[in-house]
Structure formats: structure tokens, C-alpha cells
Amino acid sequence: MSTDLYKNSWEYFLCQYAIPVCFANNPLSGLFILIGIFIDDPNAGFGALLCSFIAIMTALFLGQPDNIISAGLSSYSAVLVGTVTAALYPAFFNQPIQPIIWVYMAIATIFCVLVGLGLSVLFSQSNIPVFTLPFNITASILFLGLQARGFKIPVDIVNVPQEVVNSTVSNVDWGSVMYGCLLSAGQAYAVEGVTCSILTLIGILVCSPLLTISSFAGAVIANFTALALSSGPYDAIYAGVWGYNGFLATACILFFMVPTSRTTALAWANSMFATSIQASLIPVFKQNDLPIFTYPFCLASVLLLGLATSSIPGEQRVEMPTIP
Amino acid sequence: MSTDLYKNSWEYFLCQYAIPVCFANNPLSGLFILIGIFIDDPNAGFGALLCSFIAIMTALFLGQPDNIISAGLSSYSAVLVGTVTAALYPAFFNQPIQPIIWVYMAIATIFCVLVGLGLSVLFSQSNIPVFTLPFNITASILFLGLQARGFKIPVDIVNVPQEVVNSTVSNVDWGSVMYGCLLSAGQAYAVEGVTCSILTLIGILVCSPLLTISSFAGAVIANFTALALSSGPYDAIYAGVWGYNGFLATACILFFMVPTSRTTALAWANSMFATSIQASLIPVFKQNDLPIFTYPFCLASVLLLGLATSSIPGEQRVEMPTIP
Amino acid sequence: MSTDLYKNSWEYFLCQYAIPVCFANNPLSGLFILIGIFIDDPNAGFGALLCSFIAIMTALFLGQPDNIISAGLSSYSAVLVGTVTAALYPAFFNQPIQPIIWVYMAIATIFCVLVGLGLSVLFSQSNIPVFTLPFNITASILFLGLQARGFKIPVDIVNVPQEVVNSTVSNVDWGSVMYGCLLSAGQAYAVEGVTCSILTLIGILVCSPLLTISSFAGAVIANFTALALSSGPYDAIYAGVWGYNGFLATACILFFMVPTSRTTALAWANSMFATSIQASLIPVFKQNDLPIFTYPFCLASVLLLGLATSSIPGEQRVEMPTIP
Numbered sequence: 015m016s017t018d019l020y021k022n023s024w025e026y027f028l029c030q031y032a033i034p035v036c037f038a039n040n041p042l043s044g045l046f047i048l049i050g051i052f053i054d055d056p057n058a059g060f061g062a063l064l065c066s067f068i069a070i071m072t073a074l075f076l077g078q079p080d081n082i083i084s085a086g087l088s089s090y091s092a093v094l095v096g097t098v099t100a101a102l103y104p105a106f107f108n109q110p111i112q113p114i115i116w117v118y119m120a121i122a123t124i125f126c127v128l129v130g131l132g133l134s135v136l137f138s139q140s141n142i143p144v145f146t147l148p149f150n151i152t153a154s155i156l157f158l159g160l161q162a163r164g165f166k167i168p169v170d171i172v173n174v175p176q177e178v179v180n181s182t183v184s185n186v187d188w189g190s191v192m193y194g195c196l197l198s199a200g201q202a203y204a205v206e207g208v209t210c211s212i213l214t215l216i217g218i219l220v221c222s223p224l225l226t227i228s229s230f231a232g233a234v235i236a237n238f239t240a241l242a243l244s245s246g247p248y249d250a251i252y253a254g255v256w257g258y259n260g261f262l263a264t265a266c267i268l269f270f271m272v273p274t275s276r277t278t279a280l281a282w283a284n285s286m287f288a289t290s291i292q293a294s295l296i297p298v299f300k301q302n303d304l305p306i307f308t309y310p311f312c313l314a315s316v317l318l319l320g321l322a323t324s325s326i327p328g329e330q331r332v333e334m335p336t337i338p
Numbered sequence: 339m340s341t342d343l344y345k346n347s348w349e350y351f352l353c354q355y356a357i358p359v360c361f362a363n364n365p366l367s368g369l370f371i372l373i374g375i376f377i378d379d380p381n382a383g384f385g386a387l388l389c390s391f392i393a394i395m396t397a398l399f400l401g402q403p404d405n406i407i408s409a410g411l412s413s414y415s416a417v418l419v420g421t422v423t424a425a426l427y428p429a430f431f432n433q434p435i436q437p438i439i440w441v442y443m444a445i446a447t448i449f450c451v452l453v454g455l456g457l458s459v460l461f462s463q464s465n466i467p468v469f470t471l472p473f474n475i476t477a478s479i480l481f482l483g484l485q486a487r488g489f490k491i492p493v494d495i496v497n498v499p500q501e502v503v504n505s506t507v508s509n510v511d512w513g514s515v516m517y518g519c520l521l522s523a524g525q526a527y528a529v530e531g532v533t534c535s536i537l538t539l540i541g542i543l544v545c546s547p548l549l550t551i552s553s554f555a556g557a558v559i560a561n562f563t564a565l566a567l568s569s570g571p572y573d574a575i576y577a578g579v580w581g582y583n584g585f586l587a588t589a590c591i592l593f594f595m596v597p598t599s600r601t602t603a604l605a606w607a608n609s610m611f612a613t614s615i616q617a618s619l620i621p622v623f624k625q626n627d628l629p630i631f632t633y634p635f636c637l638a639s640v641l642l643l644g645l646a647t648s649s650i651p652g653e654q655r656v657e658m659p660t661i662p
Numbered sequence: 663m664s665t666d667l668y669k670n671s672w673e674y675f676l677c678q679y680a681i682p683v684c685f686a687n688n689p690l691s692g693l694f695i696l697i698g699i700f701i702d703d704p705n706a707g708f709g710a711l712l713c714s715f716i717a718i719m720t721a722l723f724l725g726q727p728d729n730i731i732s733a734g735l736s737s738y739s740a741v742l743v744g745t746v747t748a749a750l751y752p753a754f755f756n757q758p759i760q761p762i763i764w765v766y767m768a769i770a771t772i773f774c775v776l777v778g779l780g781l782s783v784l785f786s787q788s789n790i791p792v793f794t795l796p797f798n799i800t801a802s803i804l805f806l807g808l809q810a811r812g813f814k815i816p817v818d819i820v821n822v823p824q825e826v827v828n829s830t831v832s833n834v835d836w837g838s839v840m841y842g843c844l845l846s847a848g849q850a851y852a853v854e855g856v857t858c859s860i861l862t863l864i865g866i867l868v869c870s871p872l873l874t875i876s877s878f879a880g881a882v883i884a885n886f887t888a889l890a891l892s893s894g895p896y897d898a899i900y901a902g903v904w905g906y907n908g909f910l911a912t913a914c915i916l917f918f919m920v921p922t923s924r925t926t927a928l929a930w931a932n933s934m935f936a937t938s939i940q941a942s943l944i945p946v947f948k949q950n951d952l953p954i955f956t957y958p959f960c961l962a963s964v965l966l967l968g969l970a971t972s973s974i975p976g977e978q979r980v981e982m983p984t985i986p
Contacts, residue, residue, distance in 0.1 A: 077924075125935050132965030136788055140460055158942030164893035245488035276401075287449050294482030298626055302946055317456030464784055569812035600725075604776075611773050618806030622950055641780030 030066055032217055033090040043217035047203075050214055051097060054200065054207025057111060061096030061119060062203075068092065068123040076131070091130050091149035092123045094203065094308075098153060101204035102305055106157065108167040115165075118156060126152040142320055145266065145312045153307055161303065190252035191237055198233040198257025202308075206253055218265070228278060229265040232285040236260020239286045243293035259292050260285030262311040263318075271322055280322055288314035354390055356541055357414040367541035371527075374538055375421060378524065378531025381435060385420030385443060386527075392416065392447040400455070415454050415473035416447045418527065418632075422477060425528035426629055430481065432491040439489075442480060450476040466644055469590065469636045477631055485627065514576035515561055522557040522581025526632075530577055542589070552602060553589040556609040560584020563610045567617035583616050584609035586635040587642075595646050604646055612638035678714055680865055681738040691865035695851075698862055699745060702848065702855025705759060709744030709767060710851075716740065716771040724779070739778050739797035740771045742851065742956075746801060749852035750953055754805065756815040763813075766804060774800040790968055793914065793960045801955055809951065838900035839885055846881040846905025850956075854901055866913070876926060877913040880933040884908020887934045891941035907940050908933030910959040911966075919970055928970055936962035 028044030031051075052059035069089030099119050103111045130148035137144050160166070200211035218226045240256035241248070250256055267281035292310040299306050352368030355375075376383030393416035423443050427435045454472035461468050484490070524535035542550045564580035565572070574580055591605035616634035623630050676692030679699075700707035717737030747767050751759045778796035785792050808814070848858035866874045888904035889896070898904055915929035940958040947954050 121934075124931070125938070128931065128935070128969055129965050132967075132969035135968040135971070136790075136964075139463060139787060142460075155938050155942040158945065159891045159938055162893075162941045162945060163891050243483045243487050245486075283448070283452065286445075287452070290449070290479050290483055293486045294479040297482065297486060301625065301949065316460075317453050319456075320459040321452055321456035323459070463787060466784075567807045567811050569810075607772070607776065610769075611776070614773070614803050614807055617810045618803040621806065621810060625949065640784075641777050643780075644783040645776055645780035647783070 030069075030090045030093055031062060033093075040217075040221050043220050046213045046217040046220070047210075050200065050207075050210035050212070050217075051203055051205055053213075054210040055097075055101050055205045057100040058097040058203060058205050061100035061116075062093050063096070064116060065089075065092045065096030065119060065123040065126075068120050069127050072124050072127040076127075089127065091144075091146050091152070092126050094146055094149040095119060095123050095126050095152055095156070098149070098204040098305075098307065099156060101206075106303065106305060107160065107165050108169050109165075112165075115160070118160065122152050122156040125155075140320065141323065142316055143270075145315055146262075146308045147312050150307045150309050150312060154304060157304055158302065166303070185246070186241060186248060187252070191241070191248070192234075194252045194254045195230065195233045195237050195257055197252075197254025198236070198261045199230075199254075201254040201258040202262055204305075211254070224273065225265060225268055228268050228273075228281060229261050232264025232282055233257040233261040235264075235282050235285045236289040239289040240293065243290060256289065256292065259288040259306075259308060259310040259314075262308060263288040263314050266311070266315045267319060267322060270319055277322065280318060284314050284318045287318065354393075354414045354417055355386060357417075364541075364545050367544050370537045370541040370544070371534075374524065374531075374534035374536070374541075375527055375529055377537075378534040379421075379425050379529045381424040382421040382527060382529050385424035385440075386417050387420070388440060389416045389420030389443060389447040389450075392444050393451050396448050396451040400451075415468075415470050415476070416450050418470060418473040419443060419447050419450050419476055419480070422473070422528040422629075422631065423480060425530075430627065430629060431484065431489050432493050433489075436489075439484070442484065446476050446480040449479075464644065465647065466640055467594075469639055470586075470632045471636050474631045474633050474636060478628060481628055482626065490627070509570075510565060510572060511576070515565070515572070516558075518576045518578045519554065519557045519561050519581055521576075521578025522560070522585045523554075523578075525578040525582040526586055528629075535578070548597065549589060549592055552592050552597075552605060553585050556588025556606055557581040557585040559588075559606050559609045560613040563613040564617065567614060580613065580616065583612040583630075583632060583634040583638075586632060587612040587638050590635070590639045591643060591646060594643055601646065604642060608638050608642045611642065678717075678738045678741055679710060688865075688869050691868050694861045694865040694868070695858075698848065698855075698858035698860070698865075699851055699853050701861075702858040703745075703749050703853045705748040706745040706851060706853050709748035709764075710741050711744070712764060713737075713740045713744030713767060713771040713774075716768050717775050720772050720775040724775075737775065739792075739794050739800070740774050742794055742797040743767060743771050743774050743800055743804070746797070746852040746953075746955065747804060749854075754951065754953060755808065755813050756817050757813075760813075763808070766808065770800050770804040773803075788968065789971065790964055791918075793963055794910075794956045795960050798955045798957050798960060802952060805952055806950060814951070833894070834889060834896060835900070839889070839896070840882075842900045842902045843878065843881045843885050843905055845900075845902025846884070846909045847878075847902075849902040849906040850910055852953075859902070872921065873913060873916055876916050876921075876929060877909050880912025880930055881905040881909040883912075883930050883933045884937040887937040888941065891938060904937065904940065907936040907954075907956060907958040907962075910956060911936040911962050914959070914963045915967060915970060918967055925970065928966060932962050932966045935966065 028041035028048065030044065031048045032040060032043035032046075048059065048062065051062055066089050069092035073089065096119060099115070099122075100111060103115060126148050129151050130144060133144045133147055133151075196208065196211050196215075197206060198211070199214040200207050202214070203210065215226055215230065218229065234257075236257045236259060237251055239260070240251050244251070244256070263284040264281045267277060267284050271277040271280075288310040291313055292306055295310060296306055299309075352365035352372065354368065355372045356364060356367035356370075372383065372386065375386055420443060423439070423446075424435060427439060450472050453475050454468060457468045457471055457475075520532065520539075521530060521535050523538040524531050526538070527534070539550055539554065542553065558581075560581045560583060561575055563584070564575050568575070568580070587608040588605045591601060591608050595601040595604075612634040615637055616630055619634060620630055676689035676696065678692065679696045680688060680691035680694075696707065696710060699710055714737050717740035721737065744767060747763070747770075748759060751763060774796050777799050778792060781792040781795055781799075844856065844859050844863075845854060846859070847862040848855050850862070851858070863874055863878065866877065882905075884905045884907060885899055887908070888899050892899070892904070911932040912929040915925060915932050919925040919928075936958040939961055940954055943958060944954055
């Protein structure tokens with residue numbers, strides 16, 4: 015029994031890396047993705063390990079039942095706190111990550127677990143999962159708090175002459191757009207890299223080839239929506255930054271609903287909707303120098319999964335998705 | 339039976355124009371209002387027709403039961419997306435409405451229906467209607483998204499010398515204030531015009547003379563609240579922009595509650611409350627160049643209708659308001 | 663019976679001053695605190711009396727049952743509208759409080775009661791109290807509305823040379839930090855004064871010595887969190903402005919939960935969490951010149967009390983906390 019628990023712990027430990035993005039409760043998927051993160055961004059990989067360890071400790075301290083822990087409920091948002099903070103910190107604070115930041119991340123992870131449990135209680139009545147909202151809330155507080163603490167080094171924005179930029183754009187490089195669709199998978203962890211993206215896609219492939227194809231198509235739809243809702247230069251689209259919310263939004267609907275042609279259409283609509291929300295919220299978040307995280311995915315999916323579950327006659331929610 | 343359905347479709351088609359403002363499920367009301375909108379702002383009228391057509395198609399595609407469609411549940415917010423976007427676009431984007439904008443509006447309408455169904459599920463537990471929240475959410479995303487796409491032409495604000503303006507004001511023209519109260523009815527569709535306003539009031543009169551008088555009194559109360567919470571010049575008050583949230587807020591309480599002297603007092607309090615929220619949120623929304631839409635009406639009414647339903651002993655909610 | 667009611671009215675009248683901060687339903691606590699507020703800030707004391715009177719009248723007009731009134735449900739947020747507006751108005755509007763402001767406060771109090779009842783209905787399903795959210799919502803609308811009305815006198819910010827300030831700080835005066843912990847108790851009413859703080863602590867001591875010690879420790883934890891999340895100069899910490907949310911957050915958990923070592927740990931975590939939220943939201947609120955009020959306390963406590971109630975096995979919610 016102890017061996018069994020030991021084995022289960024390892025399985026769980028790996029699962030939580032796959033859940034936030036792949037909606038896959040499979041240790042092999044988790045292993046692929048964790049390796050991918052480590053290859054493309056070692057800091058993000060270290061963040062994932064650190065924060066998932068803290069999250070498990072917190073859940074044990076709170077006396078959470080083992081089966082909840084092993085379903086990853088308490089810590090899959092924590093993994094994102096680790097990878098996203100480690101990956102985005104240099105760009106948003108204009109300096110490399112310092113040792114003290116890991117301490118802040120560890121403390122934020124404890125609260126991420128608490129927020130996740132609290133939100134689950136509030137959401138439980140509507141039968142809607144909390145998605146990655148605990149991560150979004152915690153990461154927002156962490157980023158704004160670090161700004162208030164004075165970690166952000168101000169940079170003169172002289173090197174972005176807006177008008178010149180506007181005149182030279184308008185040409186869309188379609189090859190780069192498709193490359194951006196591929197990068198979307200890794201960007202769900204805020205990691206920009208082709209290895210991480212391919213290993214993430216392989217991780218989902220292990221669970222469900224259909225989910226992999228549909229989600230990739232969701233990322234493509236997201237990027238086309240982004241082209242329709244933004245103006246050049248399209249560097250962010252080429253980097254996959256505009257695809258990950260649509261990628262997640264598609265995977266989420268098809269994970270929770272029995273896949274039919276109508277739910278697939280709804281999943282792709284969710285991708286468009288999430289990307290539209292992303293386009294509209296980015297300037298609002300920029301006023302506080304905050305990245306958009308996965309808020310667009312969460313907002314769109316709360317509404318459309320609620321709709322899908324209760325309002326569409328003839329469609330069915332998957333009985334026991336076990337996660338997340 | 340087919341003739342019946344055909345007749346019902348027309349009735350429904352007209353009803354949805356009356357519901358978002360009049361809370362009237364009456365085709366004649368809808369006809370009056372649609373004519374009023376077309377006379378004062380043909381673009382807004384075309385937007386109403388376009389978006390209601392798209393909304394019905396979306397609802398049919400989703401397999402919504404006929405009676406829900408014919409109760410207007412799925413599309414009365416869509417009508418507002420059409421009229422408000424068409425009416426406000428020129429002022430907020432500093433250019434006339436282009437053909438491509440109609441395409442964006444049509445796509446936004448699809449999401450408006452989805453958001454409306456999703457929100458209904460989330461709100462159903464509290465027995466609170468979604469009011470025009472689907473419209474508010476969709477229109478916010480649409481306006482912010484169109485800004486991000488670069489449709490907004492920046493204008494030098496040289497022609498509004500703030501200090502000169504402040505020195506010449508302070509005189510309230512009471513005739514214009516009363517005229518503004520009348521215009522409030524049309525401003526609920528973002529249409530500024532006396533014909534549309536009078537036809538809207540006639541549309542409600544057809545259903546309930548009492549509701550008409552109370553709601554007009556609600557607009558008067560809203561405008562006096564606005565005088566107390568804003569500083570001159572009062573052009574916006576004269577144009578009815580400060581009255582429509584109070585107009586809607588009053589009509590909404592008296593539509594859902596059995597009218598008594600106490601619920602009428604509450605309805606007028608709701609008008610004051612909605613207008614106060616409008617005064618406080620306008621500067622917040624202006625930071626993102628966003629109109630206030632009917633958020634103040636929705637926020638005030640969610641709280642006060644919740645209160646009216648459950649907490650006041652001796653008052654009663656109308657049994658079956660059928661809409662909205 | 664009439665004497666009994668008379669006596670009960672007085673008890674209730676005093677209780678409501680103690681409830682919003684002490685979570686103490688004890689007239690003696692209320693008396694201590696009201697005296698403390700009057701000594702340190704007579705305007706805030708007058709605001710407390712005015713707004714609680716208006717709140718009781720509103721509740722009676724609405725026909726609220728006596729036992730709800732006497733449990734303070736309808737008016738403890740109103741007390742805060744009175745004290746906080748009166749105390750913060752001079753600093754946020756750069757002028758002394760004018761007679762007309764009392765009229766605005768009185769009207770805001772009516773809406774505070776309505777908002778409180780409405781929110782209670784919405785929150786009742788989750789078995790989560792509304793805390794001081796009615797106060798936060800009402801005070802936000804009041805402050806933003808008064809700004810829109812033109813009461814705010816703009817001040818040149820010449821006298822805060824940012825860079826000079828940044829260079830001279832970094833030394834923490836630990837004595838002042840501890841003094842700030844003491845001042846936190848009074849700052850829950852936005853009153854900065856040692857008399858008010860000591861009388862508030864005595865007021866809680868009358869009810870529960872354990873709650874007093876734990877809550878004071880919560881304020882200490884909050885101030886240490888603030889040191890970790892802000893950069894000097896630390897004047898606001900010395901003034902108790904960073905401690906009151908943690909003070910309230912700790913008291914709240916220990917009031918609603920049966921105190922154990924684990925709930926005490928959770929209460930202190932709630933203090934850290936509330937203070938982190940305060941650090942992150944202050945710059946966001948500052949964009950609209952809005953004080954943070956007790957939003958951080960409310961947000962943190964909604965999540966962590968929800969968690970504490972439902973998710974932690976072996977812990978128990980207090981059966982009948984009667985308030986708030």
C-alpha cells in the first residue's frame with residue numbers, strides 16, 4: 015500500500031503539469047510537458063517544480079483528502095504561478111529574476127492553493143469548474159505587489175516610435191502566423207519555444223488525438239481572430255501570444271462536453287470569444303502594466319461552458335472528467 | 339399551425355424591439371419603437387434589424403426551444419448591440435460607420451446570444467434576470483476590440499478648453515432639463531431624437547399607462563440626481579444621456595414587482611441609485627474611452643430587485659412576467 | 663414590553679458601532695468605540711451617529727423585522743460610511759468638510775442599507791456574510807460621485823519630489839511600526855488616533871480576550887507583510903493604514919470559526935493575504951483617486967472563509983454568530 019501511495023504520488027506529481035493546459039490526467043503527458051518547459055526555459059521549469067512542491071505541502075497541511083490532492087485539484091494553478099512568473103518576470107520588470115523573487119513565488123503559491131479551494135466552494139453551486147482563475151488572481155496580486163515593492167525598473171519607451179511602426183506594417187507573414195499557432199501550446203505556460211510546444215502537443219496526443227487536432231485548430235482560429243482585431247506589427251501573433259487563450263478555450267469545452275459537431279463548433283466559438291476578450295482587455299490591463307494571463311480563457315469558458323451544460327438540448331456533459 | 343407559427347414569428351420579431359427598454363412583450367409596442375428608431379437614426383434602425391436577424395439564426399442553430407425564442411430571451415440584448423453600436427460609433431471613433439463595422443456587429447451579436455444564455459444559467463439560482471448585461475458585456479468587448487484594431491481616429495482635444503467651459507456654466511436651463519427627460523426614452527437605444535422618444539413612450543402606453551407615467555417620473559428623478567452629481571455645462575443632461583438609466587431602472591422594478599406605493603418608492607430609489615452609479619463610473623470608463631452603456635441600470639437593478647424580491651415583507655414579485 | 667423595546671433599541675444602537683470592526687454584538691463595546699471615535703475625530707463621530715440614525719429609519723421604512731434591525735444587519739456598514747467619509751474627505755478632496763457633504767452622506771446611507779439587503783440575498787446561497795461590502799460599494803460611488811460633482815480641489819504635486827524621497831528611505835523605525843500596529847484598530851474606522859485604537863481594543867476585550875490578542879497579532883503580521891511589499895518611506899505603515907485590513911481579516915475568521923490552532927493559522931494567513939491584496943490594489947484605485955476602503959479585507963475573507971467553512975475537514979463554523 016505504501017508502494018502504491020508512493021507510485022501514486024509520482025503519478026500525481028507529473029499529472030499536475032499536464033492538467034492546466036492539456037486537461038489531461040496522465041503522468042506521461044505531464045512528463046513530456048515538464049521536459050519541454052525545462053528545455054526551453056529552465057527558470058520556468060524550476061518554478062514549476064518549486065510551486066508544485068509548495069502546493070502539495072500546503073494541501074497536506076490543510077488536511078486535504080489524498081484523492082483530491084492526487085486529482086491535482088489543489089495545485090495545477092500553482093504550476094502556472096511558477097512557470098508564468100518565472101517566464102514573464104524578466105520582460106515585465108526589465109531585469110533578470112533575483113533569488114528573493116522565488117521566495118515571493120513560494121508564498122504566492124500557498125495563497126494560490128487557498129484561493130483555489132475558496133473559489134471551488136463558491137463555484138460549486140453552479141457546477142462550473144474554477145479553471146485557472148486561482149492562478150490568475152494570485153499572479154495578478156503577485157505582479158502588482160512586486161511593482162509596489164519597487165522591483166520594476168522603469169524603461170524609457172523612446173525606442174518604440176508609434177507612427178513609424180504604423181506605416182511599415184500591414185503585411186501579414188502567413189508562415190509566421192502558422193508558426194505562431196504551433197507556439198501557442200507552449201505559451202499556455204508563458205514559455206515561448208518550439209520544443210515545449212511540440213512536447214505539449216505530444217502530451218495531449220497521448221491522451222486524445224481528437225482533442226489535439228481540435229485544440230490546434232482552436233489556436234489557428236484564435237490567431238485569425240487576432241489578425242482581425244489587432245493592427246500590425248504582428249510580432250505577438252508570430253510568437254504565439256495570441257493563440258494560447260483560444261487553444262485552452264477549445265480544449266476546455268471538448269474536455270468537459272461529449273464531443274459532437276455542435277460542441278466542436280461551440281469550442282471554436284469559445285476560442286474566438288476568448289481571443290476577442292483578450293483583444294479588448296489588453297489595453298485595460300496595460301494601464302497597470304499587467305500581463306493578461308489566462309483571464310480571457312477563464313471568462314469566456316465560464317460563460318460558454320455554463321451555456322453548454324444547461325441550455326443546449328441534446329448535448330451532454332462528460333460524466334466524470336475527474337479533473338480539473 | 340404553420341400560419342400560426344408564421345404569425346407568431348412576426349409578433350416575436352417585433353416584440354424584441356420593445357423588450358429591452360419597455361419591458362413590454364407586445365408586438366404593437368415593438369412596431370412603434372422600431373419606426374421611431376428608423377425615423378431618428380436610420381443606421382440604428384438597420385442595426386436593430388440586422389442584429390435581431392442574426393440573433394434568431396443563432397438561437398435556431400443552437401436548437402433553442404421555440405417558446406424561449408418567441409419570448410425574446412435570446413435576442414433582446416442583440417437589438418441593443420445593433421442600435422447602440424450604430425448610434426455611438428461615429429462619436430466614439432470620430433468617423434462615419436464603415437461597411438466592415440456591420441460585419442463586426444454581426445459577429446458580436448452571435449456572442450451576445452451565447453453570453454446571454456450562459457449568464458442566464460449562472461443567474462438562474464438567484465432568480466434574478468440578466469437584464470441587459472449580455473449587451474453590456476458584448477458591446478464593451480466590441481468597442482475595445484475595434485479600438486485595438488485601430489478604427490479610432492485620434493482627435494486633438496484643443497477645442498475643449500476646460501477652464502473657459504467651467505467659468506461660463508452653472509446656469510441650469512430648466513426647460514432643457516425637462517426636454518432631456520423626454521429624450522431619455524430614446525436614449526435607452528442610444529438614439530437622440532424626440533420622435534423615437536415619443537414613439538417609445540407610446541409603445542409602453544399601449545401596455546400599461548401606469549408604467550409609462552412612473553417610468554417618465556423615474557427619468558425626471560434621474561435628471562435631478564444628475565444635476566446634483568455633475569457640474570456644468572449640462573449639455574449631456576439636456577440630451578437625455580443622464581436619464582435613460584433611471585428610466586430603465588424604474589420600469590424594471592415596476593415590471594417585476596406588483597406595484598404598490600412602497601415598490602414605486604423603491605423603483606424611484608433605483609433610478610437615483612443607477613444615476614449615482616453612472617456619475618461615479620463615467621470617469622472610470624472614460625479611461626478606456628468606453629461609453630457607460632446600461633451598466634448602471636444593470637448593477638443597481640441586480641441589487642435592488644434582489645432586495646425587493648426576498649427581503650421586503652408584504653411585497654410580491656409578479657408571477658409570470660414572461661419577459662425578459 | 664415597551665420598556666424592553668426601548669432598552670433593546672439602545673443596546674442595538676450601541677452595538678452597531680462595535681460590529682463592523684470588533685465583530686462584537688455587545689453594547690458596552692459599542693459605547694467604548696463610539697467614545698473613542700468622538701475623542702480622536704469628532705467629525706467621524708458625528709458621521710457615525712448621523713448615518714446610523716438614517717440607517718435605522720430606512721430599515722423601519724422598509725418594514726424590516728425588528729430582530730434583523732437589532733442584530734445590526736442593516737446598518738453596521740452605514741456606520742462606516744459615516745466615519746470613513748468624514749475622516750477621509752479632507753485628505754482626499756483637499757478641503758474641510760462642508761455642510762452639503764453631510765446631506766450626500768445621508769443619502770448614500772439609504773442606498774448602503776438597500777445594497778446591504780440586496781447583497782445579502784445574493785450571498786445567502788453560499789452561506790457567506792456580506793462583510794463590509796455594502797460600505798465599500800456605497801463609499802466608492804459616493805467618493806467618485808463627489809469628484810464628478812467637482813468637490814475635489816486639485817493640488818499641484820510639486821511638493822512630492824519622487825526621486826529625493828526614494829533616496830532617503832530604507833531605514834525602518836521598528837518602534838513606529840509597532841505603534842502603527844496599535845493604530846490599526848482605529849484605522850478600521852479611518853480614524854487615526856491612539857485613544858480610539860485603545861478603546862476599540864478594550865471594546866473587543868470585553869467580549870473575548872482571545873480575539874483581542876489574535877487580532878492584534880493579525881495587525882502585526884499585516885504590517886510585516888506591508889514592509890515586504892512596499893518601499894519606503896513607511897509613513898503609511900507608521901500611521902496604521904496598512905494594518906487595519908489584516909486586523910479585520912484575522913478577527914473575521916476567528917469570529918466565524920471555532921478557534922483551533924489551524925483556524926488561527928488560517929486567520930493569520932488571511933491577514934497576509936488581505937495585506938497583499940491591499941498592496942496590489944492601491945495603485946489601481948489611485949488611478950481614480952479612490953481610497954482602498956476595506957475591499958482587501960472583504961475579498962480575502964470571502965475566499966478564505968468559504969474555504970474554511972467547507973473544505974477543511976475537522977474544522978467547524980460557529981453555530982450562531984448572530985452577527986454580522
